[in-house]
Amino acid sequence: xxxxxxxxxxxxxxxxxxxxxxxxxxxxxxxxxxxxxxxxxxxxxxxxxxxxxxxxxxxxxxxxxxxxxxxxxxxxxxxxxxxxxxxxxxxxxxxxxxxxxxxxxxxxxxxxxxxxxxxxxxxxxxxxxxxxxxxxxxxxxxxxxxxxxxxxxxxxxxxxxxxxxxxxxxxxxxxxxxxxxxxxxxxxxxxxxxxxxxxxxxxxxxxxxxxxxxxxxxxxxxxxxxxxxxxxxxxxxxxxxxxxxxxxxxxxxxxxxxxxxxxxxxxxxxxxxxxxxxxxxxxxxxxxxxxxxxxxxxxxxxxxxxxxxxxxxxxxxxxxxxxxxxxxxxxxxxxxxxxxxxxxxxxxxxxxxxxxxxxxxxxxxxxxxxxxxxxxxxxxxxxxxxxxxxxxxxxxxxxxxxxxxxxxxxxxxxxxxxxxxxxxxxxxxxxx
Numbered sequence: 001x002x003x004x005x006x007x008x009x010x011x012x013x014x015x016x017x018x019x020x021x022x023x024x025x026x027x028x029x030x031x032x033x034x035x036x037x038x039x040x041x042x043x044x045x046x047x048x049x050x051x052x053x054x055x056x057x058x059x060x061x062x063x064x065x066x067x068x069x070x071x072x073x074x075x076x077x078x079x080x081x082x083x084x085x086x087x088x089x090x091x092x093x094x095x096x097x098x099x100x101x102x103x104x105x106x107x108x109x110x111x112x113x114x115x116x117x118x119x120x121x122x123x124x125x126x127x128x129x130x131x132x133x134x135x136x137x138x139x140x141x142x143x144x145x146x147x148x149x150x151x152x153x154x155x156x157x158x159x160x161x162x163x164x165x166x167x168x169x170x171x172x173x174x175x176x177x178x179x180x181x182x183x184x185x186x187x188x189x190x191x192x193x194x195x196x197x198x199x200x201x202x203x204x205x206x207x208x209x210x211x212x213x214x215x216x217x218x219x220x221x222x223x224x225x226x227x228x229x230x231x232x233x234x235x236x237x238x239x240x241x242x243x244x245x246x247x248x249x250x251x252x253x254x255x256x257x258x259x260x261x262x263x264x265x266x267x268x269x270x271x272x273x274x275x276x277x278x279x280x281x282x283x284x285x286x287x288x289x290x291x292x293x294x295x296x297x298x299x300x301x302x303x304x305x306x307x308x309x310x311x312x313x314x315x316x317x318x319x320x321x322x323x324x325x326x327x328x329x330x331x332x333x334x335x336x337x338x339x340x341x342x343x344x345x346x347x348x349x350x351x352x353x354x355x356x357x358x359x360x361x362x363x364x365x366x367x368x369x370x371x372x373x374x375x376x377x378x379x380x381x382x383x384x385x386x387x388x389x390x391x392x393x394x395x396x397x398x399x400x401x402x403x404x405x406x407x408x409x410x411x412x413x414x415x416x417x418x419x420x421x422x423x424x425x426x427x428x429x430x431x432x
Contacts (some may be wrong), residue, residue, distance in 0.1 A: 085148035086167035089117035093295035102135035118294030122149035131425035154198030212334035222246035273346030278318030278413035295390035316401035346386025
C-alpha cells in the first residue's frame with residue numbers, strides 16, 4: 001500500500017532550526033571557540049536553543065513527545081540561574097513557580113512576589129500568538145529583578161519535575177495559557193494543548209509531591225458565557241460557554257475540583273475581568289486600539305442587537321496583582337481536606353467600548369477613526385460585570401483604579417516604551 005507524509009510549515013521550520021543549531025555548534029568546535037559556561041560557543045548554542053523553543057510553540061499533538069525531549073537551559077546568558085531565582089530573600093518566604101512569565105499578568109505578579117522577597121521561578125514557551133519581542137521584553141525586565149524564566153512548555157513534565165526538585169515550590173501560580181477568544185476559531189488545537197493538557201500536566205506533577213504545593217490558577221470571566229444576570233457571581237451556573245477559550249477555562253475549574261477531591265490539592269481559581277495596563281496584551285482593546293490610533297487605522301467597535309454596545313468590566317493590572325497575591329497568601333495547605341475556591345477579580349464598574357476609545361484619544365492626543373460594526377460570531381459576549389464581594393470578604397480584595405486613571409497610566413507607559421515608534425513585530429501584528 002501507499003503511505004504519505006505531510007510536513008507542515010511549522011514542523012519544517014523546527015527541523016530546519018535543529019539542523020542550523022547543529023551546524024553552528026559544529027562550526028564553533030572546528031574553529032576552536034572555547035566551550036563552557038559564559039563562552040561564546042555556549043551563548044550561541046543557548047540562543048539557538050531559545051529560538052528553537054519559540055519556533056516549537058503550536059506543534060501538532062503528534063510531535064509533542066518529540067518536543068518534550070528538548071531540554072531548556074537553566075541559566076541565562078547574563079548568568080542568572082534558576083536556583084538563584086527561586087531562592088527566597090529570607091527563610092520562611094514562599095517559593096513560587098509562576099507559569100506564563102512572558103505574559104502580561106504573570107510578568108507583573110512574578111515581579112511583585114520577587115520584590116517582596118519570595119523565591120520565584122518563571123516558565124514560558126514564548127509562543128507566537130502575539131509579538132514575541134514584547135514577551136522577551138517582559139522576561140528581560142524580570143531577569144533584571146532576579147527572576148529567571150525557564151523557556152519551555154507546560155507539557156514538558158520532566159522539566160516541571162526537575163524545577164520542583166531544584167526549588168521545592170510551596171505555591172504554583174499557573175497563568176500560562178493560549179489566550180484570546182477569537183483566535184480559537186482559527187487554531188483550536190492550541191487551546192486544548194495548552195489550557196487543558198498543560199493544566200493537567202501541572203496537576204499531575206504536583207499531586208505527586210510531598211508536601212504538595214498549593215495551586216492558584218487563572219480562570220476567566222469568559223466562563224460566564226451566555227449568562228445574562230449581572231453582576232456575575234461565583235454562585236452562578238456556568239455551563240453555557242460562548243467560546244472554546246471559555247470552555248477550556250471552565251474545564252480548568254472542573255479539573256482543579258477533581259484533583260482537590262481525589263488527591264487533596266489546595267486550589268484557587270481566579271476569574272479575571274478584562275485586564276489592561278502597562279506591558280499589556282496587544283490583542284486586547286486598550287493596547288490594540290492605541291496601536292490603531294497611532295497608525296491612523298480604523299478602530300472597529302462591535303455592536304450587539306439593536307445597536308447596543310459591548311460593555312466590559314475593565315480591571316487595571318495593579319488591582320489584579322493585589323487580588324492574585326492575596327489569593328496566594330490566603331490559600332490553605334494541600335492535604336485532605338483541602339480548600340477548593342474560585343473568585344471573581346474585576347473592577348465592579350463596566351464601561352462601554354466607546355468610553356475607552358474616548359479616553360485613549362484624550363491621553364494619546366490623537367483622534368480615532370471609528371467604525372461601528374456588528375459583533376462577529378467568534379465568541380464575544382455583550383457585557384461583563386463582576387460581583388467581587390466574595391473576594392472582598394475572603395481576600396480583602398478592593399480594586400481602586402478607575403478606568404480613566406488606568407488608561408492614563410497605560411498611555412504614559414505606551415508613549416515611553418514606544419518613544420522611538422512601534423517595533424517591526426508590532427507594526428506587522430494584526431489582532432483578530
